[in-house]
Amino acid sequence: MSDKPSYYLTTAIFYPNGEPHIGHAYEYISADVMARFKRLDGYEVYFQTGSDEHGQKMQLSAEKEGLTPYELATRNAAVFKRVDDEVLDISYDRFIRTTDEDHYAASQEIWRRMVQAGDIYLDKYAGWYSIRDERFYTEDETEVRDDGERYSIETGTPVTWTEEESYFFRLSAYRDKLLKFYADNPDYAGPRSRFNEVIRFVENGLNDLSISRTSFDWGVPVPKDLTAGETDLDHVMYVWVDALTNYLTGAGFPDTTSERYRKFWPADLHVIGKDISRFHCIFWPAFLMSAGLPLPKRVIIHGFLHNAGEKMSKSVGNVVAPDAWVNTYGLDAVRFFLLREFPYGSDGSYTHDAVVSRKNADLANNLGNLAQRSLSMIAKNCEGRVPEPGELTEADTALLNQAKELLAINREAYEVQDFHHALERTWHVLGEANAYFAEQAPWQLKKTNEARMRTVLYVTAEVIRKVALLTQPVMPGSATKLLDVLGVPASGDAGRTNASGQGPRSFAAFGEKLVPGTPLPKPQPVFPRHEEE
């Protein structure tokens, strides 16, 4: 293995019970962008995504369809995986399934450790249980309707009184430890406003957590040697121990001596949606503390996407499928839009016009057209080679310096997943470059001062090179094409693999310059304007 610094990041694993929508895509894409950025910046990245396949719901659905739960999970997980692979070009290193064999081993080991720590005990859970919701309700969360049956008020699903033996995790004992941890690690979760919600929640006290079930068997079994003497029932782990542990599984746990584990655990970043922040900011660190394992460094909580300000929902019929968008706008435009349009962490609202506007104004006009106009002048007036610049004027160096600062600006922004800001600053420099180009008017210099024209064209192309390098994570395909037409020797793969960490297309080459005399291919537009159908 290399001695490069490591970076381990994950998305949440999704419960594969429906079609992936643009919200899933948002999470995949943002994590992918982060992974690619780090690879291009010289890190050895391990990027994991996957599916959460256990649970009673899966078991019941499978029965209805006459499948085994595993068959159903396999079929449904493939739908999500296909979106990663064929629609969004997600550069994950492993698509983990909680039904994977090594995941069983990891889940059982963390359970064992929590038992050894004295944090797991057997008790009874009693309450109104909704199978549909897979959860218990307290009495006042339910109502008896006219039909004499009892229903959950919140979700309207039928509930039945259920008493079930269950193992519990002593979460209540972790209140103070967690609060101290939050205080010592103010960047553990972001954005700050969401982290504050979590902290407030913990301050109010924590109840112990039911972490096993006996009413169904589609899950990771609690090891029999741990239940012997306590119960004869077969317990399977209930959602969160199983699900969260996938992050450890990916790092090679339980083999804590392996090179893989030492390199990648603790994880650097968990990318999650705001709906599951409590699990990642409270349960997860508590489990790990109990198991005596290092805690992940950061959890970033993204917002939800709204269709023209309205929540996406099947009943309203405004759910957008990722491939529908990709077919309409193109993958890179979609990726760019999602990260540029709204600050990461806030909810975002999209409309057709907003996507088209970004695609045309930012991509086709400001970037694509600038590249095309400068490169076609080079093709026509500089023998199709990178021109030789003369002495630089103040205007030249001012622009070049602005472009040069972008690497540091981007690094800083990516460190806290502020993609919106990174792109805003990058496009600000493109605005400056367009103004520079118009101010210098190389098409007039052509008649009066060809040496000066060559300098202007060189400076412009060099700025575009820097921008193209930095936009590889966001728009791998387009940025690659852009670097192609700039004659930057092919190397790496726009962040898809760790090979991207070196060579002329890595960030290590950011400070270098286009080499005068390099032959250039015939310029071709990289960012077409949007055509309405």
Next chain:
RNA sequence: CGGGAGUUAGCUCAGUUGGUUAGAGCAGAGGACUCAUAAUCCUUUGGUCGUGGGUUCAAGUCCCACACUCCCGACCA
């Protein structure tokens, strides 16, 4: 009900520890240019910073109340 977040130009957003005439991009208007993807550049219209109070020499920026929107309220992508 309880707790929390938000409310800045038509739209999407910036606004540092309170300090001179509140910013950007897009959209709109006018002009320029012709290298370029009807793109670009320049100029410009547009905001009583949700409402009402308060603190202060000074508040979008702190405090209080109200309005609207949204989130969470215990095991639910």
